[in-house]
Amino acid sequence: MTLPAGWTTRRPTLDDVPAILAVVHAADTFTIGHPDFDAEDVAASLTAPHFDPARDSWLAVDPEGDVVGWATVDNPTGVGREFVEIYVDPVRASTVRASLLTRQLDRVAERAAERGLPSLTVRCAVFAPERDWERTLREVGFTLVKRYVRMSGPLDDLPDEPAGPSAVTVRPVRPDDEADLREFHRITDTAFADTADHEPLSYERWRARIGDLNAWDEWFVAEVDGVPVGALRSSDQAVDQQQGWVKSLSVLSAYRRRGVGAALLRRAFARYAEKGRRSAGLGVDLTNPTAPLSLYESVGLRETLWADMYELSVSAAGV
Secondary structure (H helix, E strand, C coil): CCCCCCCEEECCCHHHHHHHHHHHHHHHHHHHCCCCCCHHHHHHHHCCCCCCHHHHCEEEECCCCCEEEEEEEECCCCCCCEEEEEEECCCCCHHHHHHHHHHHHHHHHHHHHHCCCCEEEEEEEEECCCHHHHHHHHHCCCEEEEEEEEEEEECCCCCCCCCCCCCEEEEECCCCCHHHHHHHHHHHHHHCCCCCCCCCCCHHHHHHHHCCCCCHHHCEEEEECCEEEEEEEEECCCHHHCEEEEEEEEECHHHCCCCHHHHHHHHHHHHHHHCCCCEEEEEEECCCCCCCHHHHHHCCCEEEEEEEEEEEEEECCCC
8 A cells, every 4th residue: 555645654763753653642632532652662662672763663644744653573582473653643644553553564575484484464453443443454354353341540539449358468579589570470460371372581682671770669479478479560551641550450261350450559549649640550451361351440540441362373574
């Protein structure tokens, strides 16, 4: 599919971060009601592992010379499926999204060949307002595989904390203790092992990905009789909305439905409130067999939006 007359494409550089951010903010405001990216997020995407902006990304430029679209591919582990994201200004550039998708699928085919694979699975997300985008994906063969929901709740109106099991204690992770970090990683990796999309990640690669954080006090470990059995990881992705965000909640299978998850969530919510956040939120994969919606509802969270995940198998270039 070609671009409209007068439109062009080029590769992004770090100098384009402000222009890209404006596009992402316009797209996010249309899909979820508010910006969900900052300049650091854009820069991190352009410098991510297993990503070359000179080969894996495109900018769409309108006849006036303005950047109004950004196509990128995300695969921070370098294994497993690829995730393609295509942001466009919903008013000025909705018609170029299909063309950018075609270019990204061609690149995924090349990436499969470079990895010596016969094909690669690629996924794209669709939010509720994006009916035209959904039709575009279906027309090229994408199929719906799962739905995510986002849940949130105010921190000034959460249910009173009930008396939890006396055997469950929650403490912050010890970032200077490698053994504690390894235990945190082990709990998270083990707890998600029974989910369909789980991709194991060694401790060394996981540690390199999380880097040096400033908010270790928002990461927690739950213990039962002194044994670590649960872990909660926070993220600053919603700080701009004055929201604390639970990146992942992990409880070992033998200890589920014993109050461990609720204790972790309540401790995290209390920390968010101490920092002046107005709400707490998290995302839920509805195909996850352990997705405890009743647990999240019991601590005051409610569904606020959803996103569908579409998937396509792309043959390697030359196959």
